Amino acid sequence: MKKDNLETDKAHAHVVWPSHVPGVPQGGRTGRLAKTVGLYAEGEMAKGTARRSTGIRPYDRNPIDPRSPNFSPP
Amino acid sequence: MQTTGLGKQQNLVEMAWDPVTRIIGNLGIYTKIDFANREVAECKSTSSIFRGYSVFMKGKDPRDAGFITSRICGICGDNHATCANYAQNMAFGIKNPALAEWMINLGEAAEYMFDHSIFQDNMVFVDFCERMIAETNPKLLARADSTPAPHAKVHGYDTIGEIMRSFNPFSGKTYLDALQMSRLTREMFCLMEGRHVHPSTVYPGGVGSVASPQVFTDYLSRLVRFLDFAKRVVRMNDDVFDFFYEALPGYEKVGQRRILLGCWGSWQNPDYCDYRYENMTNWGRHMFVTPGIVVDGELVTTDLVEINLGMRILLGNSYYDDWAEEETFVTKDPLGNPVHQRHPWNQTTIPKPQKRNMEKGPYSWVMSPRWYHEKTREHLALDTGGGPLARLWTTALAGMVKTPFVRSTGHSVVIDLPQSTTLPEMELEWKVPKWANTIERDRARAYFIAYSAAMALFFVEKALERLRTGDVKTFQEFDVPDEGIGCGFHEAVRGVLSHHLVIKDRKIANYHPYPPTPWNASPRDSFGTPGPYEDAVQGCPIFEENGPENFKGIDIMRTVRSFDPCLPCGVHMYLGEGKVLHEVHSPMAGLGGA
Numbered sequence: 044m045k046k047d048n049l050e051t052d053k054a055h056a057h058v059v060w061p062s063h064v065p066g067v068p069q070g071g072r073t074g075r076l077a078k079t080v081g082l083y084a085e086g087e088m089a090k091g092t093a094r095r096s097t098g099i100r101p102y103d104r105n106p107i108d109p110r111s112p113n114f115s116p117p
Numbered sequence: 118m119q120t121t122g123l124g125k126q127q128n129l130v131e132m133a134w135d136p137v138t139r140i141i142g143n144l145g146i147y148t149k150i151d152f153a154n155r156e157v158a159e160c161k162s163t164s165s166i167f168r169g170y171s172v173f174m175k176g177k178d179p180r181d182a183g184f185i186t187s188r189i190c191g192i193c194g195d196n197h198a199t200c201a202n203y204a205q206n207m208a209f210g211i212k213n214p215a216l217a218e219w220m221i222n223l224g225e226a227a228e229y230m231f232d233h234s235i236f237q238d239n240m241v242f243v244d245f246c247e248r249m250i251a252e253t254n255p256k257l258l259a260r261a262d263s264t265p266a267p268h269a270k271v272h273g274y275d276t277i278g279e280i281m282r283s284f285n286p287f288s289g290k291t292y293l294d295a296l297q298m299s300r301l302t303r304e305m306f307c308l309m310e311g312r313h314v315h316p317s318t319v320y321p322g323g324v325g326s327v328a329s330p331q332v333f334t335d336y337l338s339r340l341v342r343f344l345d346f347a348k349r350v351v352r353m354n355d356d357v358f359d360f361f362y363e364a365l366p367g368y369e370k371v372g373q374r375r376i377l378l379g380c381w382g383s384w385q386n387p388d389y390c391d392y393r394y395e396n397m398t399n400w401g402r403h404m405f406v407t408p409g410i411v412v413d414g415e416l417v418t419t420d421l422v423e424i425n426l427g428m429r430i431l432l433g434n435s436y437y438d439d440w441a442e443e444e445t446f447v448t449k450d451p452l453g454n455p456v457h458q459r460h461p462w463n464q465t466t467i468p469k470p471q472k473r474n475m476e477k478g479p480y481s482w483v484m485s486p487r488w489y490h491e492k493t494r495e496h497l498a499l500d501t502g503g504g505p506l507a508r509l510w511t512t513a514l515a516g517m518v519k520t521p522f523v524r525s526t527g528h529s530v531v532i533d534l535p536q537s538t539t540l541p542e543m544e545l546e547w548k549v550p551k552w553a554n555t556i557e558r559d560r561a562r563a564y565f566i567a568y569s570a571a572m573a574l575f576f577v578e579k580a581l582e583r584l585r586t587g588d589v590k591t592f593q594e595f596d597v598p599d600e601g602i603g604c605g606f607h608e609a610v611r612g613v614l615s616h617h618l619v620i621k622d623r624k625i626a627n628y629h630p631y632p633p634t635p636w637n638a639s640p641r642d643s644f645g646t647p648g649p650y651e652d653a654v655q656g657c658p659i660f661e662e663n664g665p666e667n668f669k670g671i672d673i674m675r676t677v678r679s680f681d682p683c684l685p686c687g688v689h690m691y692l693g694e695g696k697v698l699h700e701v702h703s704p705m706a707g708l709g710g711a
Contacts, residue, residue, distance in 0.1 A: 071180070071320065071321070071322055071592070071594055071595060072594060072595075072596060073594040073595065073596050074594065075594050076592075076594060082589065082590075084590075085587075087214070087590075088214075088586070088587070088588040088589075088590050089214075089588065089589055089590030090587050090588065090589060091587075091589045110585060110586070110587050113587035113588075113589065114329065114330055114584065114587075114589070115327045115328055115329040115330075115589050116329060117329050117330070117331035117332075
């Protein structure tokens with residue numbers, strides 16, 4: 044194909060479509076946090092449950108710092 | 118580098134470097150050199166690749182913008198991802214949780230440390246190393262060997278000549294140390310953003326990295342090791358660059374151009390940033406690198422809304438057709454201000470491939486972004502000073518950044534680095550220089566490495582503070598709106614970065630990334646104004662001792678490299694009327710896979 048002063052091949056590219064396939068879960072949609080096991084909303088924050096953060100029965104085991112059950116595990 | 122003597126025109130010798138090496142992409146520099154007066158008479162910069170992001174982004178899912186545009190660049194892709202996320206946040210009407218913002222800031226700080234170190238020490242310094250200087254300026258090397266280095270106690274090199282030997286590629290200590298540091302800083306980056314250089318855990322609405330105490334202490338332990346390197350690098354740079362001014366009187370003229378600097382700001386402050394366009398002026402001014410435009414040494418604005426509305430994309434010598442008659446996507450911004458047809462929100466990219474015409478144009482795939490200054494009615498060809506020069510300059514003059522480790526004084530930036538492995542605490546002060554030239558662009562880069570390290574210390578403290586309250590939220594949920602507009606302003610490593618997004622019917626209707634290299638590498642625009650590379654090289658005095666026969670063009674190359682050129686982002690792969698290679702890989706054997 045000749046265009047202006049340059050010769051090129053004919054177009055092989057297709058029109059693009061949005062990538063999302065209907066029916067596939069969307070990770071970022073609203074309401075996602077409420078369904079996430081181990082996290083719960085508190086005001087603007089989200090906190091980790093004791094079970095998620097420190098393992099087995101953390102309150103029975105008397106954590107050194109009361110905030111520590113909220114930390115994310117390493 | 119391919120150097121071609123193209124014959125003589127009167128007393129001018131045509132010299133071309135195409136492609137320029139030790140940069141990324143396809144940059145060609147075409148000059149006419151007046152050897153009798155030892156000066157570059159004319160310069161044109163050209164790029165021979167077109168990529169077309171703004172063309173193929175149309176019709177895509179708006180949530181994918183960050184992941185796709187990250188691929189614009191293989192060295193600062195995360196800057197694109199981050200900037201795209203800023204624009205997406207605005208269009209989706211959400212803000213990142215504070216912890217996510219600190220984590221993105223930490224990732225971006227690691228990127229600045231990584232990229233500036235590897236570019237400065239492994240690319241730029243090759244132009245200042247002993248082997249190069251022995252070839253281009255043997256007399257200068259003799260003097261360097263007998264000049265004591267003022268900061269020998271910090272970096273351990275007694276003479277300037279010794280520092281230059283440490284810059285030698287593949288054998289010099291500085292060169293090798295920088296490679297080690299690049300590994301360390303990439304690890305820091307990956308802790309926060311998942312993968313370098315295309316982040317896997319940075320999205321609109323926040324990050325997917327888990328904010329645990331360990332991730333921050335892992336980052337911090339690496340950062341403290343890096344501090345030693347940062348302190349030494351700044352002092353080595355000062356010693357070498359001060360020596361150049363002293364030993365080669367007039368060297369300040371190399372790469373000098375009118376002071377026209379633009380910085381779009383970096384690192385959001387989550388206490389202020391809500392990503393609403395209506396509040397952009399305020400949260401922009403609370404960024405940890407202040408956005409701004411400096412014209413002739415004066416700070417003309419720090420307002421991101423004003424910066425946004427002044428953007429104009431001009432043609433002139435680029436291989437595109439005009440879009441004046443195409444669709445106008447945004448007539449007014451959310452504040453009611455009119456938006457120009459030449460603004461990125463309204464741009465339609467219409468590529469027109471053709472042969473290069475260096476004499477009459479067009480000659481480049483790069484367009485010509487300019488900033489319209491209402492007061493003087495000029496379309497300013499802003500440059501980024503390679504990134505750090507503009508960032509430090511606007512931050513210094515604005516006097517808005519006040520943090521425990523970095524503070525702006527109104528005329529300088531003071532950086533306090535605490536004690537590290539081998540060196541004591543150190544206060545570094547970057548003062549506004551007299552010139553925007555090659556040496557000052559390179560010097561600023563070293564100071565910005567220290568600036569980023571100091572800021573990273575602050576960000577770690579803020580993130581840990583947040584974590585100690587029990588907060589682990591790093592992601593904000595959102596739904597994609599049917600319609601919306603957004604803009605993101607950030608600093609890619611080598612300078613200004615903006616992404617402009619228009620959503621219609623839940624799809625991208627228009628998308629235009631404007632990274633630093635279109636600003637710096639632009640050709641002559643429709644008004645005939647040369648782009649910054651062209652401007653900085655034209656009139657550049659020649660200090661190289663070689664004649665036309667074995668001319669290396671070291672002063673020209675130093676100038677071009679001082680801008681930290683990165684051409685893949687200069688133009689956005691064109692497949693429109695070319696051949697497409699279909700290569701399909703499916704990991705699911707038997708389910709439609711080959």
